[in-house]
Amino acid sequence: MDFAFSIELAALLFFVAMLAGFIDAIAGGGGLLTIPALMWAGLSPAAALATNKLQACGGSFFASLYFVRKKMVDLASIKLDIFCAFVGAAIGTIAVQLIDASMLKTLLPFLMLAIGGYFLFSKKVSEDDRHRVLTPTLFAFSAALGIGFYDGFFGPGTGSFFALAFVSLAGFGLAKATAHAKVLNFATNISSLIFFALGGKVVWMLGGLMLLGQAMGATLGSRLVVNKGTAIIKPLVVLMSVVMSTKLLGDQFQWW
Secondary structure (H helix, E strand, C coil): CCCCCCCCHHHHHHHHHHHHHHHHHHHCCHHHHHHHHHCCCCCCCHHHHHHHHHHHHHHHHHHHHHHHHHHHHHHHHHHHHEEEEEEEHHHHHHHCCCCCHHHHHHHHHHHHHHHHHHHHHCCCCCCCCCCCCCCCCHHHHHHHHHHHHHHCCCCCHHHHHHHHHHCCCCCHHHHHHHHHHHHHHHHHHHHHHHHHCCCCCCCCHHHHHHHHHHHHHHHHHHHHHHCCCCCHHHHHHHHHHHHHHHHHHHHHHHCC
């Protein structure tokens, strides 16, 4: 898809993507910055969503790479999770073109507030691993597949949903859950990008430039996760949950 943009606009979107990548690596919710910025720049909603997936791949990839190098994630142990997340996102990306998502838009703000409340008040949220609720296989075919579908179908807060699933169902500590969430989020981003690209909706040059910004921000954010752990993740997850729910509720009232 062709789209003309100025150097000033490109620079602005680059820095927006850098900030979004930083936030995404820690708590998720960077799309609240990048999608409105892309639409403000003149892209159609479909092109904005598609291009956002391209630039998000940069952030999630470099964050994932950093966590793997720091041995916070063992890829071999979660290969089924990765596969299910990828398949779920592919199905969701196809389904969103066929199904009305208005009901999900109504429920999502309250789900995001619930996530924020869980991370704020639950005693399970710490650096320590706890007892698993689901076996690895059951986790892959329920949480990874389901959240993957959600990311392809709608998207906001996917990283928070993955982190919540790893903490509450897999028994992971918060930093470990955040690292694994980013790997699965990369799988869902790639899956959705493939189907958006097949539809010709991606603005490749602009998305590629923002991808570089995302990569830089995600690398910085990932280092904070490794070094600060719960001290930085927990308050930012709570904050982003409140911000996302407020933004989504505001959008609904404006539509009404």
